[in-house]
Amino acid sequence: MTEEIIIAGFGGQGVLSMGKILAYSGIMQDQEVSWMPSYGPEMRGGTANVTVILSSERISSPVINRFDTAIILNQQSMDKFEKMVKPGGVLLYDNNGITHPPTRKDINIYLVEAAKESALMGSTITFNMIVLGAYLQIKPIVNMENVIKGLKKSIPERHHKMLPLNEQAILRGHEIVKQIQETKSILV
Amino acid sequence: MRELRLMKGNEAIAEAAIRCGVDAYYGYPITPQSEIMEYLTMEEPHKRTGMVVLQAESEIASIHMVYGAAGCGKMTMTSSSSPGISLMAEAISYMAGAELPCLIINVQRGGPGLGTIQPGQADYFQATKGGGHGDYNLIVLAPSSVQEMADFVGLSFDLAFKYRNPVLMLSDGAIGQMMEKVYLPAQKERLTDEEIEKRYSDWATFGKKANRERNIITSLSLESEVQEKHNFKLQAKYAKISQDEVRFERIACDDAEYLLVGYGTSARICQKVIQLGREKGIKIGLLRPITLWPFPSEEISKLANQVKGILSVEMSAGQMVYDVKLAVEGKVKVMHFGRFGGMIPSPDEVLHALEEKLIHN
Numbered sequence: 171m172t173e174e175i176i177i178a179g180f181g182g183q184g185v186l187s188m189g190k191i192l193a194y195s196g197i198m199q200d201q202e203v204s205w206m207p208s209y210g211p212e213m214r215g216g217t218a219n220v221t222v223i224l225s226s227e228r229i230s231s232p233v234i235n236r237f238d239t240a241i242i243l244n245q246q247s248m249d250k251f252e253k254m255v256k257p258g259g260v261l262l263y264d265n266n267g268i269t270h271p272p273t274r275k276d277i278n279i280y281l282v283e284a285a286k287e288s289a290l291m292g293s294t295i296t297f298n299m300i301v302l303g304a305y306l307q308i309k310p311i312v313n314m315e316n317v318i319k320g321l322k323k324s325i326p327e328r329h330h331k332m333l334p335l336n337e338q339a340i341l342r343g344h345e346i347v348k349q350i351q352e353t354k355s356i357l358v
Numbered sequence: 359m360r361e362l363r364l365m366k367g368n369e370a371i372a373e374a375a376i377r378c379g380v381d382a383y384y385g386y387p388i389t390p391q392s393e394i395m396e397y398l399t400m401e402e403p404h405k406r407t408g409m410v411v412l413q414a415e416s417e418i419a420s421i422h423m424v425y426g427a428a429g430c431g432k433m434t435m436t437s438s439s440s441p442g443i444s445l446m447a448e449a450i451s452y453m454a455g456a457e458l459p460c461l462i463i464n465v466q467r468g469g470p471g472l473g474t475i476q477p478g479q480a481d482y483f484q485a486t487k488g489g490g491h492g493d494y495n496l497i498v499l500a501p502s503s504v505q506e507m508a509d510f511v512g513l514s515f516d517l518a519f520k521y522r523n524p525v526l527m528l529s530d531g532a533i534g535q536m537m538e539k540v541y542l543p544a545q546k547e548r549l550t551d552e553e554i555e556k557r558y559s560d561w562a563t564f565g566k567k568a569n570r571e572r573n574i575i576t577s578l579s580l581e582s583e584v585q586e587k588h589n590f591k592l593q594a595k596y597a598k599i600s601q602d603e604v605r606f607e608r609i610a611c612d613d614a615e616y617l618l619v620g621y622g623t624s625a626r627i628c629q630k631v632i633q634l635g636r637e638k639g640i641k642i643g644l645l646r647p648i649t650l651w652p653f654p655s656e657e658i659s660k661l662a663n664q665v666k667g668i669l670s671v672e673m674s675a676g677q678m679v680y681d682v683k684l685a686v687e688g689k690v691k692v693m694h695f696g697r698f699g700g701m702i703p704s705p706d707e708v709l710h711a712l713e714e715k716l717i718h719n
Contacts, residue, residue, distance in 0.1 A: 190537070194364055197539055203364065205537035230629030232536050235704035323364070 171201075171226045173311050174234055178219035178251055179243025184298030187324065188241075189220035191302065194320030195312040196224040204232040217246050224311060241305055245269055258353060262305055279351040280308055287346055288339070295332075296339035303343020314340070360541040367507040367533040368393035370540045371437070371463060374511040376403045379546040380461075381432040382410040384423040388439045389475040390531035391465035395437070407548050421446040421462070428458040429575040431554040431562030433515055437463035439531070440481050441472055443489070450524060451490025455577030457561070457592075459518035461511065462496075463527045465534040468673075468700035476700025477531030477623060479673035485528045486651040486681070493589060495596045496526045497603065498650040500621040504538035512543060521599055522561065528650060530673065532623040532702060605648035606657055610636075614643025616716055617661050619682050620671040621647050623702065628671055630705035635712070642712070650678070655685035662689040667716035671708055672696045691716060 175192070179185045189205050196203040206221040221237075223229050240251045242263040248270065255261050257276045265271065266285035282304035288297040306317065321336055365373065372394045375383060385395045395413060403409035414420035420436045427434040438446065443464045453460060464485065468478035485498045497517050501507045507529065514525040549557070555564060563573050579585040607625075610632050611617070620628040625646040635642040645661060647654050662668065667690055670679035679694035686692050695711035697703040 190364070193537060197362070197364055203537075203539060205364070206532065207535055229538075230633060231627040231705055232538075233532060233623070233627060233702050233704070234630065235706060 171224075171311070172229075173224045173239065173309065174237050175222045175224075175239045175241065175305075176219060176237045176251055176254070177222065177241040177243075178217065178247030181216060181218040183218070183243055184295070185218045185243065186220050188298040188302050189222045190324045191317065191320045192222050192224070192312070194323045195317045196320075198316035198319045198323075199312055201226060202229050204229045206232040217244065219247065219251075239305070239309065241301060242272075243301070248272065260308055262301070262308060262347070264301065275351075276353050277351075278308075278349065278353055280304065280347055281350050282343060282347045284343065284346075287342060291339065291342065293335060296335060296342075299336045299339035300343040300346070303340035304347035305343075306340070307344040307347050308349075360543065363540055363542060364537050365504060365508075365540050366393055366535060366537050367501070367504045367529065368465065368535070369397045370504050370508040370542075371511055371527075372397035372401070373542055374508040375435060376401060376406060376409060377543050377545050378512045378515060379407060379433065379548040380409055380435055380511075380515070381548055382412070382423075382427045382434045383436065384412050384414050384420040384427075384434070385436050385438065386414055386417045386420050386442060388417075388442045390467055390477070390534050391437050391439050391463070393534070394463070394465075407545070409548065417442040417445040418449070421449040424460050424462075425449055425453055425456075425458065428453065428460040429456070429562065430564050431558035433459075433519075433549070435461035435463065435511075437465065439465050439467045440469050440478065441467075443481065443484065447484075447490040449490075450496070450526075451488075451492050451494060452577045453524050454490070454494035454496065454592075455492060455588075456575050457522040458524065458575065459515070459522050460524050461514045461518060461527065462524060463529065466528065466530040468698060474700035475531070477533075477535075477673060477702060478698060478700060479530055479622060479624060479696075480675070480677065480698055481528065482650065482672065482674060482677035485526050486653070494592065495599070495651055496524050497521070497599060497652075498526045498528050499605075500528050500625075500648060500650050501533060502622050502625045502646065504533065504536065504540045507533060508540050508542060517603065521595055523595070523599070528622070530623050600652040603649060604652045604654050604656070606654040607644075607646040607648060608657070609644040609646065610641075611643035611645065611661060613641055614661075614664070615641040615666050616643070616712060617658075617665040617668045618642060618644045618671055618708070618712070619647070619658065619668060619678065620644065621650060621678070624671045624673060627703060627705055627708060631671075631708045631712070634705055634709050638709075640709075640713075640717070647678075653681045653685070655681070658682060658685040659687065659689075662686040665690060667691045667693070669708075669712050669716060670694045671703065673702060674698050
């Protein structure tokens with residue numbers, strides 16, 4: 171099993187920390203993991219993205235240009251990464267601020283209205299965990315128990331009181347994700 | 359008992375340094391390696407082992423602090439990224455001349471000049487062919503995973519003290535910034551002053567006792583005969599290192615018809631290229647130099663007898679390719695492929711380059 175994921179959005183949306191939680195969850199299941207962030211000008215306010223790979227084997231390149239899953243959280247990232255999803259792969263996006271929704275027919279497309287939902291939950295910091303929950307609903311590559319362990323590892327101890335809210339957000343993500351396109355293409 | 363963590367390459371270096379019993383780190387911040395000193399500052403290793411961590415006023419100051427501490431027989435290190443290493447070049451040549459052990463880490467970024475803060479591998483010539491002036495060599499190790507970032511700290515100091523020679527770890531921004539699983543070594547005690555005196559009393563300067571001759575650390579000798587003799591001694595040492603310390607990894611080489619040569623991040627990308635190529639029926643192998651100096655020339659020469667062509671993959675305009683060509687001695691075609699200025703080649707691009715330059719040509 172190898173799952174190659176790009177998570178892309180604005181700096182501040184929790185893109186990098188979502189990737190980190192996913193990587194930690196993988197470690198809890200004895201998987202090999204890599205977490206390769208964009209760094210530099212991006213982290214100072216522009217776009218941010220991270221490539222996360224979880225695998226049962228030694229990971230070759232942490233830098234890749236074709237993904238099993240793209241999690242896309244703004245228009246710039248949609249423009250850049252929609253075309254990099256492998257045929258038959260998964261594109262998950264939040265439509266908040268998206269003016270040009272995905273158009274490819276050979277991939278599976280899912281929608282999670284995480285920005286809207288996090289506002290309804292009364293705490294916008296739950297945004298990235300709702301997205302993570304949506305992703306894990308589509309591809310349950312790590313189980314919930316290990317995600318919670320991963321959360322504990324990657325959140326500083328002083329913020330551990332936020333754990334129940336994060337868990338609630340993940341579960342909310344499970345519930346609200348919608349498949350809007352299914353493709354018959356076989357993953358190559 | 360080895361401990362498992364998820365860490366950035368830069369953080370792994372810092373934690374490994376504390377655990378290896380390093381006495382002192384002197385540095386000056388620069389992207390993409392600032393996490394090394396950040397981590398060390400946050401960890402407060404003086405409370406754990408007594409290790410000194412000091413932010414100097416410049417790279418030039420930090421390497422000279424390393425020079426001073428190394429002269430006392432201490433385990434001492436610095437880190438920087440490309441432009442900062444250029445500033446250190448003079449002192450590195452002095453330390454090679456004075457035969458002092460130390461660890462210098464270059465987490466490379468794209469150049470030349472201030473260049474960019476994104477990853478690069480364009481300091482290969484600087485690392486392996488000098489950088490500073492004079493006939494000297496650094497032992498150059500090229501980690502290609504976060505695990506190796508941690509492991510090579512201890513290895514570097516072993517080699518540095520074994521040969522009394524500066525060791526350079528040539529990494530890059532991608533490996534510095536990425537997180538992977540890493541098994542950390544167990545904590546070692548720092549050497550006491552008495553242990554240092556016992557081990558290094560024939561060269562280190564820690565206060566002369568009446569019962570021995572004075573140790574002098576210098577790279578200056580105004581008598582040419584003496585300086586030539588010193589150079590012969592250095593060259594003999596370099597010959598010994600070349601013979602005994604070559605390190606490399608062979609990946610999928612046994613049945614390979616085409617060979618990639620790559621180190622660091624490029625070597626990781628090449629492993630994906632092997633997979634993509636083999637899916638298309640192209641038997642690709644990878645020779646990954648772990649020591650860039652001494653270079654695994656002999657192994658590459660052997661592989662040149664077996665393969666139809668060799669592609670050197672670097673995030674530079676073509677530097678290591680010269681060493682590959684010297685090793686191959688014209689036996690097969692050797693080409694270079696690289697992206698640079700902060701760009702990282704994609705596995706697809708590398709495979710395409712291999713097909714274009716070696717197969718369809």
